[in-house]
Amino acid sequence: LCFTIHHRTNDLVLRHDRVTKRQIITHKLISYLHYDLGWGYRKITKKMNDWGIKTHKGKTWGKTGNSVYSVLKRFKEREERLILEKKQYTIEIEDFRIQYLRN
16 A cells, blocks of 8 residues: 655644743733724833833833834734634545555
């Protein structure tokens, strides 16, 4: 018997993207200010610095708003990875054939 099996799994994915409670709280605050209150990235940046809230590396937020944008972007990417991690794939068998061996 000869055949080809395609097996795909996410069981071997190593997780290096653990987030702290502080990062989760910061993300929730930024999400609230941006999506619920409609604030722009620069306004959020200014307020975060005014309130004394630092980035996850302990620095002040950049004036352009790129850091705030990155927080929202990275959490969205993380959520998408978590969804894919739980996805189950079917095993596919193709090119199934019987070969006769002759001496």
